[in-house]
Amino acid sequence: EAEVAQSPRYKITEKSQAVAFWCDPISGHATLYWYRQILGQGPELLVQFQDESVVDDSQLPKDRFSAERLKGVDSTLKIQPAELGDSAMYLCASSLYPTSGSGSYNEQFFGPGTRLTVL
Amino acid sequence: AQKVTQAQTEISVVEKEDVTLDCVYETRDTTYYLFWYKQPPSGELVFLIRRNSFDEQNEISGRYSWNFQKSTSSFNFTITASQVVDSAVYFCALVLSGGYQKVTFGIGTKLQVIP
Numbered sequence: 001e002a003e004v005a006q007s008p009r010y011k012i013t014e015k016s017q018a019v020a021f022w023c024d025p026i027s028g029h030a031t032l033y034w035y036r037q038i039l040g041q042g043p044e045l046l047v048q049f050q051d052e053s054v055v056d057d058s059q060l061p062k063d064r065f066s067a068e069r070l071k072g073v074d075s076t077l078k079i080q081p082a083e084l085g086d087s088a089m090y091l092c093a094s095s096l097y098p099t100s101g102s103g104s105y106n107e108q109f110f111g112p113g114t115r116l117t118v119l
Numbered sequence: 120a121q122k123v124t125q126a127q128t129e130i131s132v133v134e135k136e137d138v139t140l141d142c143v144y145e146t147r148d149t150t151y152y153l154f155w156y157k158q159p160p161s162g163e164l165v166f167l168i169r170r171n172s173f174d175e176q177n178e179i180s181g182r183y184s185w186n187f188q189k190s191t192s193s194f195n196f197t198i199t200a201s202q203v204v205d206s207a208v209y210f211c212a213l214v215l216s217g218g219y220q221k222v223t224f225g226i227g228t229k230l231q232v233i234p
Contacts, residue, residue: 033222040128040226040227041226042210042212042225043164043210043222045221048221056221089162091162093164106220107166107169109166110163112162112163113162113163
């Protein structure tokens with residue numbers, strides 16, 4: 001069964017260090033999402049890719065976060081420098097192309113997440 | 120802008136009791152999708168159900184059932200005869216049709232089923 005892969009599963013880092021997370025979506029899924037989930041809250045979209053292009057990064061703290069999906073397949077999310085408030089679960093999801101119009105939706109499939117702890 | 124409210128942050132029930140998780144949503148769009156996801160301690164979000172705004176039929180799947188009422192903008196989730204394995208955080212989510220289909224999640228309801 002196809003799955004979204006993420007690594008590492010757990011990451012502990014010190015404040016001001018750089019961290020990077022990797023996501024490999026389900027094969028054939030053109031849309032890739034990165035979410036941040038702070039403990040006790042629901043996931044919040046950080047960035048959405050359509051193939052290699054960013055289509056929504058309105059909630060991405062661009063002074064320290066960056067995301068890329070160079071070949072339109074796997075993706076990397078980077079934080080530099082990490083801050084204490086960045087401690088959270090980072091979830092990746094993928095889906096087929098969203099289709100416009102009523103009655104259509106392509107479900108997002110989630111990976112296991114990367115749990116980041118910043119000390 | 121759309122919003123999902125899950126007023127119950129934590130619920131505890133004794134095994135075999137029925138429990139209902141509430142979800143209220145806000146949107147001005149007429150076409151949208153509602154979801155429930157389960158997040159066990161392992162962290163992965165597990166899809167449970169999807170409902171589009173044109174289909175108000177309630178649904179039952181085993182011990183799970185969902186009650187969608189557009190008149191009250193609610194999409195409630197009931198677990199019958201709860202089991203310890205049902206212990207998890209449950210999220211309700213809303214997606215608007217069209218565009219890039221951004222998902223808006225509620226804050227989640229943590230369900231603890233006590234043996």
